[in-house]
Amino acid sequence: xxxxxxxxxxxxLSEEAFLTINCTYTATGYPSLFWYVQYPGEGLQLLLKxxxxxxxxxxxxxxxxxxxxxxxxxxxKGSVQVSDSAVYFCALSDLEGGYQKVTFGTGxxxxxxx
Amino acid sequence: DADVTxxxxxxITKTGKRIMLECSQTKGHDRMYxxxxxxxLGLRLIYYSFDVKDINKGEISDGYSVSxxxxxxxxxxxxxxxxxQTALYFCATSDVRGGFYNEQFFGPGTRLTVL
Numbered sequence: 001x002x003x004x005x006x007x008x009x010x011x012x013l014s015e016e017a018f019l020t021i022n023c024t025y026t027a028t029g030y031p032s033l034f035w036y037v038q039y040p041g042e043g044l045q046l047l048l049k050x051x052x053x054x055x056x057x058x059x060x061x062x063x064x065x066x067x068x069x070x071x072x073x074x075x076x077k078g079s080v081q082v083s084d085s086a087v088y089f090c091a092l093s094d095l096e097g098g099y100q101k102v103t104f105g106t107g108x109x110x111x112x113x114x
Numbered sequence: 115d116a117d118v119t120x121x122x123x124x125x126i127t128k129t130g131k132r133i134m135l136e137c138s139q140t141k142g143h144d145r146m147y148x149x150x151x152x153x154x155l156g157l158r159l160i161y162y163s164f165d166v167k168d169i170n171k172g173e174i175s176d177g178y179s180v181s182x183x184x185x186x187x188x189x190x191x192x193x194x195x196x197x198x199q200t201a202l203y204f205c206a207t208s209d210v211r212g213g214f215y216n217e218q219f220f221g222p223g224t225r226l227t228v229l
Contacts, residue, residue, distance in 0.1 A: 043222045045220065093217075099162075100145070104156045
């Protein structure tokens with residue numbers, strides 16, 4: 001079945017540091033890929049997505065490129081801020097038995113210190 | 115107003131009690147989902163519904179049941195709560211229009227503690 005593996009956290013960075021959170025996946029079909037963010041006390045919200053190979057999703061300074069050859073979708077940001085402190089989830093959406101199935105990674109907690 | 119709402123936001127109950135968590139949405143989406151979140155395990159799917167008459171079990175449905183009362187309402191029940199059902203529960207919706215790969219929209223979550 002489908003699976004998503006992301007780097008374990010927590011990740012602690014100083015403000016303005018470069019961020020990379022690794023995500024790799026296995027899928028039987030041709031999935032769409034997502035990054036969701038969960039701020040403290042809130043539900044998940046979509047950060048960015050990519051629907052086909054070589055697509056780059058971007059939002060709020062974050063970027064991720066759909067790499068089919070390496071089955072990866074790493075999240076990057078050039079300069080993090082304290083307000084980026086949150087838990088980040090990589091996810092894929094695929095068809096299974098005619099239904100949409102979404103598989104989430106375990107989440108990576110990011111803490112940005114001033 | 116929030117597009118996906120959950121009630122209650124927090125609940126403490128005792129082993130053996132019946133509990134219902136409710137979810138309402140104003141997004142007009144046909145698809146609704148219930149997940150639970152546990153530290154280190156990410157989100158796991160409990161049940162999902164693609165319309166009022168289409169309800170399906172997810173990967174961890176044992177001990178849970180659901181009811182889709184209307185397009186906008188999807189309730190999760192724990193018939194006899196047990197301590198290992200202590201978790202954060204999320205409702206989510208997605209739109210069937212535009213294909214099978216649309217993002218999901220999440221409610222704020224219900225923190226359930228079973229003593």
